[in-house]
Amino acid sequence: MNDALQLPTIEAIVIGASAGGVEALLNLLSPLHEGFVLPIIVVLHLPDARRSQLAEVFARRVSMPVFEAHDKTQIEAGTLYFATPGYHLSVEQDRSFSLSLEDRVHHSRPAIDFLFESAADAYGESLAAVLLTGANRDGANGLAKVKYLGGLTIVQDPDEAQVATMPLAALDVRQPDHILPLRGIGRLLVELERIAC
Amino acid sequence: MERNHSERNSEIELRLLIEAIFLKYSYDFRDYSGASIKRRVQHALGQFECATISALQEKVLHDPTAFMQLLQLLTIPVSEMFRDPSHFLAIRQEVVPLLKTYPSIKIWIAGCSTGEEVYSMAILLREEGLLDRTIIYATDINPRSLDKAKQGIFSMENVRAYTANYQQAGGQRSFADYYTAAYGYAIFDKSLCENVTFADHSLATDSVFSETQLISCRNVLIYFNKKLQDRAFGLFHESLCHRGFLVLGSKETPEFSGFGRQFEPLVKQERIYRKS
Numbered sequence: 001m002n003d004a005l006q007l008p009t010i011e012a013i014v015i016g017a018s019a020g021g022v023e024a025l026l027n028l029l030s031p032l033h034e035g036f037v038l039p040i041i042v043v044l045h046l047p048d049a050r051r052s053q054l055a056e057v058f059a060r061r062v063s064m065p066v067f068e069a070h071d072k073t074q075i076e077a078g079t080l081y082f083a084t085p086g087y088h089l090s091v092e093q094d095r096s097f098s099l100s101l102e103d104r105v106h107h108s109r110p111a112i113d114f115l116f117e118s119a120a121d122a123y124g125e126s127l128a129a130v131l132l133t134g135a136n137r138d139g140a141n142g143l144a145k146v147k148y149l150g151g152l153t154i155v156q157d158p159d160e161a162q163v164a165t166m167p168l169a170a171l172d173v174r175q176p177d178h179i180l181p182l183r184g185i186g187r188l189l190v191e192l193e194r195i196a197c
Numbered sequence: 198m199e200r201n202h203s204e205r206n207s208e209i210e211l212r213l214l215i216e217a218i219f220l221k222y223s224y225d226f227r228d229y230s231g232a233s234i235k236r237r238v239q240h241a242l243g244q245f246e247c248a249t250i251s252a253l254q255e256k257v258l259h260d261p262t263a264f265m266q267l268l269q270l271l272t273i274p275v276s277e278m279f280r281d282p283s284h285f286l287a288i289r290q291e292v293v294p295l296l297k298t299y300p301s302i303k304i305w306i307a308g309c310s311t312g313e314e315v316y317s318m319a320i321l322l323r324e325e326g327l328l329d330r331t332i333i334y335a336t337d338i339n340p341r342s343l344d345k346a347k348q349g350i351f352s353m354e355n356v357r358a359y360t361a362n363y364q365q366a367g368g369q370r371s372f373a374d375y376y377t378a379a380y381g382y383a384i385f386d387k388s389l390c391e392n393v394t395f396a397d398h399s400l401a402t403d404s405v406f407s408e409t410q411l412i413s414c415r416n417v418l419i420y421f422n423k424k425l426q427d428r429a430f431g432l433f434h435e436s437l438c439h440r441g442f443l444v445l446g447s448k449e450t451p452e453f454s455g456f457g458r459q460f461e462p463l464v465k466q467e468r469i470y471r472k473s
Contacts, residue, residue: 071419071448072426084448087419090232098230099419099448101275102237118232121204149204 008152010192011126012075012095013038014119016112016142018045018134020162022054025132026061028182028189029080034063038193039075041091041119043083043110045134054082071099083110090118106138116142125150128192130185131176132156134166144174152192154178154185210250211238217254222264224338225401226271228425234271241270265341272339276313277358278351280415281447282365285321287467289367292442293325296410302331303409305436307400307429308417309335312346313359316375317366318413319389324369328392334407336398343395349385351376356383400429405436412437416446423454430456434472443470 017025021044029040046052052068059066062080069081075095083089087099089110105111116129116139129146131139133156147153153176158164160181170176178188215226215234226234238250245263247253257264279285296302304322309315315335322328337343351359360372376383398406400417412433418426430451433443443451443460445468451460460470 072423072453087448088233090230092231092422098232100230100233101416101419102233102273103275114232114236117236121232121235150201 007192007195008125010038010128010152010196012091012119012123013040013128013130013189013192014115014146015040015042015130015132016044016116016134016139016166017042017132018108018112018136018138018163018166020133021045022057024156024162024182026058028130028132028186029058029062029064031186032062032064032189035078036064036190036193037078038189038196039077039079039081040064041069041075041081041083041089041115043089043112043115045108045110045112045136045138046085052082052085058082069097069099072096083115085110088114090114091122092118093122095122106136108136108138112139113142117145120146120149120151123151127151128154128189130154130156130189131167131170132182133161133163135163136166137169139166140169140173143170143176147174147176152177154180154188156185157181207250210254211235214238214250214254214257217258218264218267221258222261223402224268225399228401228422228428229420230422233420237271237273241267244270268339269341272310272337272342274310274339274342274345276310276416277355277362278313278317279359279362279366279368280313280317281467282362282367284444284447284467284469285317285362285366287464287469288444289321289325291464292411292444292469293321293327295442296327297325299410300330302327302411303407304331304333305407305409305412306333306335307398307412307414307433309337309343309346309395310339311342312349313351314413314415315346315393316349316385316389317363319393320363320368320375321366323389328389331392333393334409335393335395337395338397338399338401340397343397347390347395349387349390351383351385353378353381353383400432401425405432407436408438409436409441410438411442411444413444414446414449415444416449418449419446427455430454430459434459437472439472441472443472444468445470 055066064080066080155176158167363372376385463469
């Protein structure tokens with residue numbers, strides 16, 4: 001990372017993933033070191049399941065504490081959060097979570113767009129947003145808004161993504177700051193965390 | 198920077214719009230969760246063909262009809278019958294036996310939207326032999342939603358999904374026994390609502406109107422900030438009789454509110470609480 005000096009100071013990372021997302025997220029997040037200080041908030045589309053095992057599955061594979069994002073709870077440093085299936089997840093101005101049951105976006109609830117757009121409002125330039133593999137167009141508009149409000153945007157290299165539709169849709173809407181394979185995204189996140197410390 | 202100016206402006210405009218609605222129409226969205234309200238207002242800009250929130254404000258301030266249209270967009274009714282079937286099964290198994298000990302029962306369904314929760318509860322109570330001695334108060338801030346709730350007409354497409362919910366919720370009959378199908382709609386049995394009073398009531402501005410044995414308020418509190426959630430829990434606490442029941446949406450809890458100690462879980466997983 002030779003341009004490390006130009007990287008911004010980030011306070012939170014949001015990640016969106018759909019088809020192929022579990023594997024991609026495990027590959028991306030498992031290597032993160034213990035004590036990784038930035039909060040990471042994930043929307044992962046899943047087939048409708050009222051009770052998700054995501055937090056349990058990831059808790060065994062990553063070194064950060066993992067929780068489902070609860071309504072009106074404050075976002076804590078060094079924590080990995082997953083959106084609850086069936087509810088949209090937003091970040092409020094005071095950096096707490098809120099849930100809602102508005103209509104599905106791109107057939108999805110939670111929608112990546114809602115998380116990205118609201119987190120962009122809350123964090124502005126100190127947000128990094130990552131869009132991974134997926135088979136629909138969710139996240140493309142959200143990522144554009146993150147960029148518009150000065151945040152850092154990263155899209156998984158479509159050549160590497162298990163399903164390229166979602167990364168390609170994002171590239172179609174607005175050029176992100178970085179297009180990288182998972183390993184490169186992982187290195188970038190570590191670098192962002194080093195700067196934030 | 199240009200974008201920061203325009204973002205800052207729209208934050209100011211949003212606050213002014215919410216304030217204007219409160220001053221003019223007494224609908225109080227000031228303590229709603231910001232992200233969702235912001236999305237709905239953004240969506241409304243497109244519907245009203247307004248370039249800015251200020252333009253929308255001018256429109257609704259001077260035109261009550263336009264305000265009623267905006268209100269529909271601000272209070273998006275997304276509901277279903279027997280949503281979270283296991284919740285209703287738990288009410289049947291854990292709450293109904295205790296409700297049966299009361300000679301007469303009053304139930305408040307707060308934020309009833311277009312009535313799906315009301316019909317679900319009424320059907321459950323009828324099957325348990327309690328509907329005849331129960332009065333249900335079904336309240337909402339949106340008069341059009343209340344009208345729809347009163348009519349009890351739902352699209353067949355949705356009712357098919359509700360049928361599966363009903364069965365999983367421990368339904369004892371055929372769900373079709375409760376409605377007449379016509380032209381793609383299901384018209385629900387009017388007798389279910391004989392003891393239901395539909396009324397305009399705001400958890401943000403109104404007070405308690407009756408003592409109740411059970412309050413159902415599902416997927417309403419998530420739209421409120423902590424302050425307004427506390428106000429609502431305060432109303433529920435005041436309205437409920439000694440050891441009364443509070444049932445909430447699948448991601449709502451009094452646990453972290455100012456009323457954490459005033460309610461104890463009866464079936465925590467299903468968000469069923471009792472006044473301590």
